Amino acid sequence: MSDIIASLPRIPDETRQELIKIFNNSSKLDLKARVFATDITSAVELVAPIINSVLGEDNWTVSGGNFFESEVGYRIHADTGKDNFEQLLQTFVFPLSYELTDAAQLEKNRLIILKQRWHNPAAFFMQGSQAEPNEYNDVVKDYKDVIGYEPGKIDHTLMALCPHLPVTNLLGFTVDKTMLWEPGVPMTFPRDRIHASSAFHKFGIKKKLGLSIFTSRLSQ
Numbered sequence: 001m002s003d004i005i006a007s008l009p010r011i012p013d014e015t016r017q018e019l020i021k022i023f024n025n026s027s028k029l030d031l032k033a034r035v036f037a038t039d040i041t042s043a044v045e046l047v048a049p050i051i052n053s054v055l056g057e058d059n060w061t062v063s064g065g066n067f068f069e070s071e072v073g074y075r076i077h078a079d080t081g082k083d084n085f086e087q088l089l090q091t092f093v094f095p096l097s098y099e100l101t102d103a104a105q106l107e108k109n110r111l112i113i114l115k116q117r118w119h120n121p122a123a124f125f126m127q128g129s130q131a132e133p134n135e136y137n138d139v140v141k142d143y144k145d146v147i148g149y150e151p152g153k154i155d156h157t158l159m160a161l162c163p164h165l166p167v168t169n170l171l172g173f174t175v176d177k178t179m180l181w182e183p184g185v186p187m188t189f190p191r192d193r194i195h196a197s198s199a200f201h202k203f204g205i206k207k208k209l210g211l212s213i214f215t216s217r218l219s220q
């Protein structure tokens with residue numbers, strides 16, 4: 001079973017604290033406004049029952065993921081890994097904590113799942129941008145291979161949630177669903193779905209810590 005876009009039941013607070021502890025004790029990759037930790041083995045053990053509750057047992061494997069601590073909104077991207085795109089299952093995001101200003105607009109702290117899909121290596125979608133970030137993700141500026149791309153279309157929900165991104169990046173993408181990014185409340189969506197965070201920093205969320213887990217079908 002896959003192709004679900006949903007928030008999941010809140011995890012126990014001790015599980016959330018335990019995941020934070022795992023991150024704190026991990027070795028980290030520091031990209032200034034974003035810090036990653038990529039050893040998620042013990043975290044996966046802890047949350048496997050939650051993944052089982054969505055995907056069932058013994059039919060999935062973890063093919064990537066990371067803890068992320070970020071002070072900046074994410075670009076539009078896809079977490080499709082580098083190969084075996086036909087095996088992609090679901091992404092699971094576990095929001096763990098955030099730091100707020102007094103003016104935080106929590107209802108705008110959202111994960112945005114687009115209608116469009118991507119069956120190519122993990123990428124940032126940066127139509128019309130000059131920047132060429134040299135990271136794990138490829139940089140896609142021509143959206144012709146985006147499945148469901150709607151050239152020229154402006155989605156006003158997407159524009160309102162993403163003032164951190166150039167409008168040219170957003171053109172042709174349309175919102176399927178947005179989910180509240182709330183510590184302790186996991187979310188899941190298909191790995192081939194293109195997605196972004198809202199401009200949470202502009203909405204008074206100074207920093208957030210979460211865990212992403214990418215699942216794939218276990219080849220029989």
Ligand SMILES: [Fe+2]
Pocket residue numbers: 077078079195212
């Ligand atoms: Fe992602």
